[in-house]
Amino acid sequence: MADLGQQDWLNDPRLARLFDAIEQAGGEARVAGGAVRNGLWGLPVKDIDVATTLLPDEVMAAGKTAGFGVHATGADHGTVTVVIDGLPVEVTTLRADMETDGRRAIVAYSKDWSVDAHRRDFTFNALYCDLTGRVYDETGQGLKDSRAKRVRFVGDADQRIREDYLRILRYFRFQAQYGQGEFDQPALAACTELKDGLKGLSVERIQAELLKIASGPGAVAVVEVMIAQGILPMVIKVDGSVEALAAMIDLENQIGVAGDAMRRLAMLTSDVSHLRLSKAQQQQFVQLNKFVNISPQAEEIYVKKQLYDLGVQGYRDMVMMAWIRTGAGRDDADWVKLYALADEWPVPVFPLSGKDMIAAGFTAGVEMGRVLKQLEQQWMDGGFSATKQDLLKEANKLKNR
Numbered sequence: 001m002a003d004l005g006q007q008d009w010l011n012d013p014r015l016a017r018l019f020d021a022i023e024q025a026g027g028e029a030r031v032a033g034g035a036v037r038n039g040l041w042g043l044p045v046k047d048i049d050v051a052t053t054l055l056p057d058e059v060m061a062a063g064k065t066a067g068f069g070v071h072a073t074g075a076d077h078g079t080v081t082v083v084i085d086g087l088p089v090e091v092t093t094l095r096a097d098m099e100t101d102g103r104r105a106i107v108a109y110s111k112d113w114s115v116d117a118h119r120r121d122f123t124f125n126a127l128y129c130d131l132t133g134r135v136y137d138e139t140g141q142g143l144k145d146s147r148a149k150r151v152r153f154v155g156d157a158d159q160r161i162r163e164d165y166l167r168i169l170r171y172f173r174f175q176a177q178y179g180q181g182e183f184d185q186p187a188l189a190a191c192t193e194l195k196d197g198l199k200g201l202s203v204e205r206i207q208a209e210l211l212k213i214a215s216g217p218g219a220v221a222v223v224e225v226m227i228a229q230g231i232l233p234m235v236i237k238v239d240g241s242v243e244a245l246a247a248m249i250d251l252e253n254q255i256g257v258a259g260d261a262m263r264r265l266a267m268l269t270s271d272v273s274h275l276r277l278s279k280a281q282q283q284q285f286v287q288l289n290k291f292v293n294i295s296p297q298a299e300e301i302y303v304k305k306q307l308y309d310l311g312v313q314g315y316r317d318m319v320m321m322a323w324i325r326t327g328a329g330r331d332d333a334d335w336v337k338l339y340a341l342a343d344e345w346p347v348p349v350f351p352l353s354g355k356d357m358i359a360a361g362f363t364a365g366v367e368m369g370r371v372l373k374q375l376e377q378q379w380m381d382g383g384f385s386a387t388k389q390d391l392l393k394e395a396n397k398l399k400n401r
Contacts, residue, residue, distance in 0.1 A: 002040065002134075002135040002137075003132075003133045003134055003135065004036070004039045004040065004129055004133035004134075004135060005133050006133065007039055007045070007133065009035065009039070009045040009048065010031070010039070010129070010131065010133055012087065014084040014085050014086075015031075015084075015087070015089070015131070016131060017066065017068075017084055018050065018063075018066075018068070018082060018084055018089055018091070019050075019131055020066075021062045021063060021065070021066035021068070022050075022054055022059070022062055022091075024062065024065075024066075025054060025058055025059075025061070025062035025065075026054070026058075027052050027053045027054035027058065027059075027062070028052065028053045029050050029051070029052045029053075029091075030050065030051055030052075030113075030129060030130055031048060031049070031050055031051075031128065031129050031130075032049050032050060032051040032092070032127075032128050033049050033120070033125050033126075033127070034047065034125065035047065035048045035049060036127040036128060036129045036135060037124050037125060037127060037146060039129070040124075040127070040135070040143075040146050041146070041149075041178070047090075048087075048089050048090075049089070049090045049091075049092065050089055050090070050091045050092070051091075051092055051094055051113075051116060051128060052091055052092070052093060052094070053093070053094055053111045054093060055093055055109060056072070056075045056079070056080050056093055059082070059093070060080055063080070063082045063091075068082050068083060068084050069082065069083035069084075070082055070083075071083070073090070074090075074092075077092075077095075077107055078092050078093035078095050078107055078109060079091070079092045079093075080092075093109050093110075094109065094110045094111060094112065094113060094115065094116040095107040095108060095109050095110055095115075095116060095119065096110055096115050096116070096119050097119045097163055113128065113136065114138045114139075116138075117139050117142075117154070118138070118139060118154055118155055119154075119163075120154050121153065121154065121160055121164075121167050122145075122151055122152060122153060122170075122171075122174060123139050123142040123144075123145040123146075123152050123153075123154055124142050124145050124146040124151075125142075126138060126139050126142050126154050127142045127143065127146065139154055139155075141154075148180065148181065149178050149179055149180035149181070150179070150180070150181060150184065151171060151174045151175045151178070151179045151183075151184060151187065152184045152186075152187060153167070153184075153186070153187050153190070157184075157186045157187045157189075157190035157191075158190045158193070158194065160190075161190050161191065161194045161197070162194065162197075165194065165197030165198055165200065165201055166201055166205050166206075166209065168191045168194065168195060168197070168198060168231065169198070169206065169210065169213070169235070170209060171187055171191055172191070172209075172213050172222050172225075172226055172231070173209045173212045173213050173216065175216075175218060175222050176212070176213045176214075176217070176218045176219050176221075176222040176223075177212065177215075177216040177217070177218070178216075178218075179218055179222075183225060188225070188229070191229070191231060192229040192230070192231065195231045195234050196234075198231075198234045198235060199234065203274060203275060203276050204276055206235050206275075207275045207276060210235060210236065210265070210275075211261040211262075212261070213226075214259075214261040214264040214265050214268075215259050215260070215261040216259075219245065219249065219259070219264060220242060220245055220246045220249060223242055223245060224242045227242065232268075236265075236268065236269045236271070236272070237269050237271045238268055238269060239269060239270055239271070240266070240267045240268040240269055240270070241268075244267040244268070244324070245267040247267070247324045248263060248264055248320070248324060249264065250330060251320055251323060251324060251330055252320075254330035254331065255330075255336070255339060257316070260317075262277075262281055262284045262285055262288065263284075263288060263317055263320070265285070266285060266289055266321075270289055272285055284313070284314070284317065287310065287314050287317060288317055288321060292306065292318050292321075292322065293322075294306060294318060294319065294322050295322065295326065295338075296334035296335055296337065296338045301380075301381070301383060303338065303341060304341075304345065304383075304384070305380050307342060307345065307347060308347055308348070308380060308384070311347070312342045312347065315341075315342050316339065316342055319335070319338055319339045320339070323335050323339070348384045350376050350379060351379075351386075351387060351391065352375060352376075352388055352391045352392070352395075354368065354369075354372065356388065356392065357371070357372060357395060360392050360395060360396065361396075361399070362395070362399065371395060371398050371399070374398065375391050375394060375395060375398075378391075378394065379391060
């Protein structure tokens with residue numbers, strides 16, 4: 001029997017208050033899933049999910065009696081969000097999935113911990129613990145697989161996937177983030193056989209898993225298998241290569257930067273138009289796919305203009321893309337120096353604003369904007385050295401032409 005010991009998140013008095021409220025109402029509670037898994041692996045625990053023998057209505061009543069915030073966020077599937085002094089906890093009634101369409105399930109509530117464990121996706125996600133840190137392994141496989149970092153479905157892989165086809169991508173996500181050793185062959189065979197089920201999933205669900213796969217430390221091996229099995233082409237157009245992805249990850253490791261999902265995704269595809277990326281992600285992806293002729297041989301002023309225009313993140317992405325295209329060594333001193341400019345040169349701020357222009361007698365509008373843009377270009381061409389006064393003098397010259 002494993003024991004999580006005295007971990008801070010488990011000793012949070014707010015969690016103890018929740019457990020006490022559930023027990024006072026005649027129920028039993030255990031922490032479930034990811035928090036237990038991460039606790040065993042020594043990873044940060046960000047979200048705490050609790051499983052209970054109480055029904056959703058009983059959880060809500062117990063929470064209200066204890067003075068907690070209570071929200072029926074997923075009551076149809078047995079989940080209630082309870083907020084204890086700012087700590088949100090999802091509390092879910094033990095259940096079995098009676099009928100599914102590959103996305104949603106009709107559930108039946110239970111008081112049997114084994115029944116609840118056997119409807120979960122992976123063995124190391126089917127672990128529970130109490131407030132003492134004692135871990136309960138209802139499938140008999142979770143602790144063993146957790147220690148080995150082996151990603152295996154609970155019971156029959158085919159059945160688990162048919163319950164929710166997103167589990168195909170979740171399998172590869174966990175393999176990319178945590179998996180060690182060989183791929184579980186029954187899991188891989190089931191994912192391959194049922195890959196068409198991915199077509200019925202929402203873009204948002206696919207995207208969330210895809211970005212986690214790309215950012216995982218085992219992304220290269222996982223993506224290689226996903227391409228070979230025809231699974232990755234089900235969710236993105238693969239016109240890049242595993243070799244390019246490996247080169248990017250190798251470079252990230254060499255220069256000591258965190259793996260970036262968008263940067264890695266750009267090694268695999270040039271088209272993410274079907275995804276629901278944030279504006280910042282879209283801009284980053286467009287820039288990553290834009291060819292910029294930059295190298296250590298470029299003039300210093302040209303390089304600094306790129307850094308000024310793109311910002312630190314955009315500049316670093318651009319240099320890394322160009323670095324990989326040239327095939328230069330990862331320890332090439334000239335490329336290392338070019339990349340390091342973003343750390344060594346404080347990007348200046350254009351000293352002139354629209355308010356300054358208006359104060360100098362300009363009228364707000366298209367013409368003023370044109371002049372301001374022209375002045376900024378001159379300031380850049382001059383090595384970013386002109387002062388506000390210098391620029392205002394030039395502005396007056398342009399106004400009087």
